[in-house]
Amino acid sequence: QKEVEQDPGPLSVPEGAIVSLNCTYSNSAFQYFMWYRQYSRKGPELLMYTYSSGNKEDGRFTAQVDKSSKYISLFIRDSQPSDSATYLCAMNRLAGRRALTFGSGTRLQVQP
Amino acid sequence: DGGITQSPKYLFRKEGQNVTLSCEQNLNHDAMYWYRQDPGQGLRLIYYSQIVNDFQKGDIAEGYSVSREKKESFPLTVTSAQKNPTAFYLCASVDGQRFEQYFGPGTRLTVT
Numbered sequence: 001q002k003e004v005e006q007d008p009g010p011l012s013v014p015e016g017a018i019v020s021l022n023c024t025y026s027n028s029a030f031q032y033f034m035w036y037r038q039y040s041r042k043g044p045e046l047l048m049y050t051y052s053s054g055n056k057e058d059g060r061f062t063a064q065v066d067k068s069s070k071y072i073s074l075f076i077r078d079s080q081p082s083d084s085a086t087y088l089c090a091m092n093r094l095a096g097r098r099a100l101t102f103g104s105g106t107r108l109q110v111q112p
Numbered sequence: 113d114g115g116i117t118q119s120p121k122y123l124f125r126k127e128g129q130n131v132t133l134s135c136e137q138n139l140n141h142d143a144m145y146w147y148r149q150d151p152g153q154g155l156r157l158i159y160y161s162q163i164v165n166d167f168q169k170g171d172i173a174e175g176y177s178v179s180r181e182k183k184e185s186f187p188l189t190v191t192s193a194q195k196n197p198t199a200f201y202l203c204a205s206v207d208g209q210r211f212e213q214y215f216g217p218g219t220r221l222t223v224t
């Protein structure tokens with residue numbers, strides 16, 4: 001079983017929709033959570049990062065962490081065609097090598 | 113203009129040849145990481161370095177080697193011992209005690 005599970009999609013939504021992307025994880029040592037956006041053939045771009053359980057908002061993006069359920073989410077409001085990309089969740093421990101453990105990514109397509 | 117650069121963007125090699133991928137950062141970050149990405153999979157850690165002249169194996173280090181002679185540079189060599197080298201290679205760095213990693217644009221290596 002993978003440490004981080006993420007639905008690969010693809011997820012297709014109409015422009016303006018609210019998008020919900022999710023990851024579950026099994027290792028309670030993960031304490032720091034990130035969401036990356038990756039366009040085709042490009043490097044991942046950091047969107048959001050959070051340490052605590054709860055919500056963190058940045059513009060149209062909201063990251064949600066529920067450590068008790070080992071579940072994290074990224075919500076995109078008023079989705080745009082430019083949001084079409086692969087979204088990767090990532091997480092790491094507070095101690096040790098601090099390398100990220102990634103989900104496999106969810107491919108999102110926003111239809112105009 | 114700070115950032116991480118990787119070169120070349122595309123690289124083609126014949127089987128049995130070693131090849132070196134470049135990663136340079138001018139962010140003054142201490143730690144640097146190499147990941148490999150295969151289609152439909154998340155990123156997997158190859159090697160990482162938290163300080164100059166020191167580096168550690170990641171989860172899939174076999175067939176790869178690195179050096180860290182300068183803080184700004186962390187080149188990755190893909191050797192002929194790597195059984196399946198065709199992939200998208202990503203370099204990342206992180207600042208001091210923080211956890212969020214920033215990625216370069218990637219190098220797509222094709223070995224035939």
